[in-house]
Amino acid sequence: MQATMTFTPGSAPSVIVQNLWLIPALPIVASGVMALLKQSRRKLASGLAIGSLSVSLLLSLIAFARVVGQWAAGSVTRETISFTWLQFGSATVDLGWVLDPLAAIMLVMVSFVGLLIFIYSVGYMAHDENFTRFFCFLSLFAGAMLGVVISNSILLLFMCWELVGLTSYLLIGFWYQKPSAAAAAKKALITTRVGDIFFFLGIVWLFSQTGTLLFYNHGVGSLEGLNLANLLPAHGGLGLSAAGAIGLLIFAGAVGKSGQLPLHVWLPDAMEGPTPVSALIHAATMVAAGVFLIARVYPLMQIGAAPGGTTASLTVVAWIGSVTAVFAALIAVAQNDIKRILAYSTVSQLGYMMAGLGLGGVAVGMFHLITHAFFKALLFLGAGSVIHGCHEEQDIRRMGGLRVDMPLTFATYGIGMLALCGFPIVFSGFWSKDGILEAAKHSAAIKGPFFLLVFGALLTAFYMTRQVCYVFFGYWRGHGTAHESPRVMTTPLAILAFFAMALGAIGTPAWPWFHAFLENRAATLDMHAFGELGFLALLGTSSLVVFLGLGLGWWLYGNKSPKPEAPDALEQSAPWLWTPLRDKLYLDEFYGATFVAFYAWWARVADWFDRRIWGGIVSLVAWLFGLWAKLNRALDVYWVDGSFDKTCEELSNGGGLLARVQSGLVQNYLRILAVAVVALAAILLWSSRP
Amino acid sequence: MTGFASPLTGYLLVAALLFAIGLAGALVRRNAIMVLIGIELMLNAANLNFIAFWRYGPHPEALTGMMFAIFSIAVAAAEAAVGLGLVIAIYRHTGTTELDKINRMKG
Numbered sequence: 001m002q003a004t005m006t007f008t009p010g011s012a013p014s015v016i017v018q019n020l021w022l023i024p025a026l027p028i029v030a031s032g033v034m035a036l037l038k039q040s041r042r043k044l045a046s047g048l049a050i051g052s053l054s055v056s057l058l059l060s061l062i063a064f065a066r067v068v069g070q071w072a073a074g075s076v077t078r079e080t081i082s083f084t085w086l087q088f089g090s091a092t093v094d095l096g097w098v099l100d101p102l103a104a105i106m107l108v109m110v111s112f113v114g115l116l117i118f119i120y121s122v123g124y125m126a127h128d129e130n131f132t133r134f135f136c137f138l139s140l141f142a143g144a145m146l147g148v149v150i151s152n153s154i155l156l157l158f159m160c161w162e163l164v165g166l167t168s169y170l171l172i173g174f175w176y177q178k179p180s181a182a183a184a185a186k187k188a189l190i191t192t193r194v195g196d197i198f199f200f201l202g203i204v205w206l207f208s209q210t211g212t213l214l215f216y217n218h219g220v221g222s223l224e225g226l227n228l229a230n231l232l233p234a235h236g237g238l239g240l241s242a243a244g245a246i247g248l249l250i251f252a253g254a255v256g257k258s259g260q261l262p263l264h265v266w267l268p269d270a271m272e273g274p275t276p277v278s279a280l281i282h283a284a285t286m287v288a289a290g291v292f293l294i295a296r297v298y299p300l301m302q303i304g305a306a307p308g309g310t311t312a313s314l315t316v317v318a319w320i321g322s323v324t325a326v327f328a329a330l331i332a333v334a335q336n337d338i339k340r341i342l343a344y345s346t347v348s349q350l351g352y353m354m355a356g357l358g359l360g361g362v363a364v365g366m367f368h369l370i371t372h373a374f375f376k377a378l379l380f381l382g383a384g385s386v387i388h389g390c391h392e393e394q395d396i397r398r399m400g401g402l403r404v405d406m407p408l409t410f411a412t413y414g415i416g417m418l419a420l421c422g423f424p425i426v427f428s429g430f431w432s433k434d435g436i437l438e439a440a441k442h443s444a445a446i447k448g449p450f451f452l453l454v455f456g457a458l459l460t461a462f463y464m465t466r467q468v469c470y471v472f473f474g475y476w477r478g479h480g481t482a483h484e485s486p487r488v489m490t491t492p493l494a495i496l497a498f499f500a501m502a503l504g505a506i507g508t509p510a511w512p513w514f515h516a517f518l519e520n521r522a523a524t525l526d527m528h529a530f531g532e533l534g535f536l537a538l539l540g541t542s543s544l545v546v547f548l549g550l551g552l553g554w555w556l557y558g559n560k561s562p563k564p565e566a567p568d569a570l571e572q573s574a575p576w577l578w579t580p581l582r583d584k585l586y587l588d589e590f591y592g593a594t595f596v597a598f599y600a601w602w603a604r605v606a607d608w609f610d611r612r613i614w615g616g617i618v619s620l621v622a623w624l625f626g627l628w629a630k631l632n633r634a635l636d637v638y639w640v641d642g643s644f645d646k647t648c649e650e651l652s653n654g655g656g657l658l659a660r661v662q663s664g665l666v667q668n669y670l671r672i673l674a675v676a677v678v679a680l681a682a683i684l685l686w687s688s689r690p
Numbered sequence: 691m692t693g694f695a696s697p698l699t700g701y702l703l704v705a706a707l708l709f710a711i712g713l714a715g716a717l718v719r720r721n722a723i724m725v726l727i728g729i730e731l732m733l734n735a736a737n738l739n740f741i742a743f744w745r746y747g748p749h750p751e752a753l754t755g756m757m758f759a760i761f762s763i764a765v766a767a768a769e770a771a772v773g774l775g776l777v778i779a780i781y782r783h784t785g786t787t788e789l790d791k792i793n794r795m796k797g
Contacts, residue, residue: 662796663796664792664793664794664795665789665790665792665795666789666792666795667716667789669795670716670717671717674713674717
């Protein structure tokens with residue numbers, strides 16, 4: 001692999017950008033070292049993982065500071081480095097990395113949340129015998145995810161994307177002794193693969209259209225300048241432009257990874273993995289990779305939109321996101337597994353992010369991604385703490401009253417829950433979700449999603465209240481006694497809880513620092529934005545919806561402590577609604593009856609064909625050769641072996657005969673000699689007669 | 691036959707008789723000493739032939755036959771000494787001189 005650095009003269013990248021690759025490389029190298037460690041080197045493994053990610057976090061913060069500095073100074077905020085990896089003919093396969101506001105924010109979020117979850121895992125996985133393997137996979141994941149974030153080449157992004165998928169598979173199936181975990185790992189890998197195939201088609205198409213794999217390359221990347229403009233008139237089939245078709249293909253990859261509607265089925269099952277994995281990969285970072293991907297290729301999705309209008313691909317993104325948001329929230333209402341509720345909530349929130357991207361642009365979706373990463377990691381780690389404290393119990397009906405036994409977990413979980421519900425003003429989730437609702441309200445082109453999203457917000461508040469009532473209120477219904485988790489687990493909870501509240505401050509309408517940073521314009525403080533009528537109306541609506549959800553939940557479930565065997569309150573009042581929701585709206589069954597059944601049938605056909613047709617031919621050939629071999633064997637045994645054996649036997653017999661002559665009696669020898677001499681003499685005399 | 695006219699024929703007949711007696715002795719006697727004596731007789735038959743062929747050969751003035759006979763007698767004496775030595779050694783080893791019982795000269 002010949003890596004030749006190509007720098008454009010005049011704009012030499014800074015030292016920070018040149019060494020940006022260190023951020024993903026460090027955890028990956030650490031993971032490689034851990035793979036060689038013995039399982040008993042626990043301290044070293046966790047030290048390596050946490051140490052390498054700490055350095056990555058430090059470097060990420062430096063990179064972030066650099067971008068913020070550039071932005072404040074009003075200069076270019078996007079710096080790239082690219083190099084040629086392969087060259088064939090006139091086409092080159094370029095790899096490279098980019099530092100821009102989007103990457104910088106994601107870098108800090110991933111490494112920071114990742115680091116907290118690493119620290120938490122030291123406590124959570126303390127009794128697991130495969131501790132070292134766990135940290136090896138976790139570290140590899142962190143490296144790959146950071147790689148996705150900084151990629152400037154869609155191919156490098158795809159590589160890291162697949163690596164992330166691989167670690168997801170390995171970590172879901174971490175307790176592979178459990179058949180359900182092994183099945184969930186397979187399901188995750190196969191389901192995301194469906195999306196990835198379309199994603200890869202999109203990559204190939206984009207490469208063939210633009211001739212470059214780089215996103216940004218001083219005006220000749222695939223997302224800038226003429227290359228992007230040329231995608232618009234190109235024909236893409238089905239009445240789409242090439243840009244729209246490629247955008248939709250790439251979105252299919254994001255649908256798989258981010259658990260959007262047709263392909264969301266793997267994400268709830270992924271909760272079979274250890275809880276820190278659920279928090280890091282299946283809530284905070286990896287599933288957000290799909291949202292990040294759409295944000296990264298946003299120029300491609302957006303091109304061709306009239307001012308205030310939208311494009312076909314963005315419309316699809318917005319609709320799929322909104323429908324997913326409501327769909328998953330509905331299912332979450334009727335689940336009893338603490339992690340499964342959070343998983344459906346994640347699917348639902350990812351739908352919000354997609355809707356935000358489709359309706360309001362990069363900043364709206366990304367802001368929800370960042371705030372969600374913090375409060376959802378907090379919720380999952382809190383759930384892990386609850387599970388840990390309740391002796392590995394995950395059924396919320398067998399918990400209860402934990403606000404007394406686990407006060408720290410309760411406090412932090414409560415903050416996370418209110419942030420997720422979008423409780424007004426003090427919680428970050430309110431501001432990010434409000435941004436999405438506002439964008440949906442103001443979108444001139446797409447009208448429906450606003451109502452879906454508001455309904456989703458109501459459901460979110462409802463199911464989270466139900467969960468919290470079951471887990472923390474009422475009286476204890478489990479076995480044994482619950483206990484608070486160790487400090488190493490609660491400290492990350494407290495830090496995340498702080499950010500779950502504080503992060504809202506950087507994205508309020510009055511001071512949209514986050515949006516300005518991502519969109520590369522100056523951030524201005526404008527307190528009057530709070531007083532605008534539109535904003536106040538929206539604030540009122542969303543607050544009303546949240547309070548309605550909270551109240552409804554409290555009314556149905558608050559402090560009731562039903563017996564674990566008793567039917568749910570909602571089940572009693574509306575069984576016709578409860579049953580389909582509990583059964584996840586039968587989507588798994590639908591897939592089982594259609595796709596899985598079809599493939600099973602097809603596999604049986606292929607199996608029959610293999611056995612009967614190809615197997616028959618192979619058997620025939622084998623039989624013929626068997627016959628030929630038998631013939632050869634007979635020839636060998638009766639002819640070659642027989643003649644050889646006979647020769648040996650005769651030689652042996654002759655030897656036995658001659659051996660009898662050697663009797664040991666010297667006179668016998670002499671007699672033979674005498675007879676021989678007489679015979680010789682007789683011959684001589686006879687032959688020499690005249 | 692002119693052969694009987696020559697005295698050589700008579701010598702050769704005597705020598706042949708002597709050889710046959712020696713051979714018979716060597717072949718049929720069981721005692722190792724008697725076998726040795728038989729061998730000596732065969733040697734002497736050969737010596738007699740040497741002398742006879744020399745005396746009635748083309749060059750009776752050269753002493754070749756006599757020299758051969760003397761050498762042969764000396765060698766026979768040495769051989770007899772060695773043979774008797776061997777017989778004594780065998781006797782000490784096995785306690786017998788019967789050749790039928792000594793059959794280890796094989797393999």
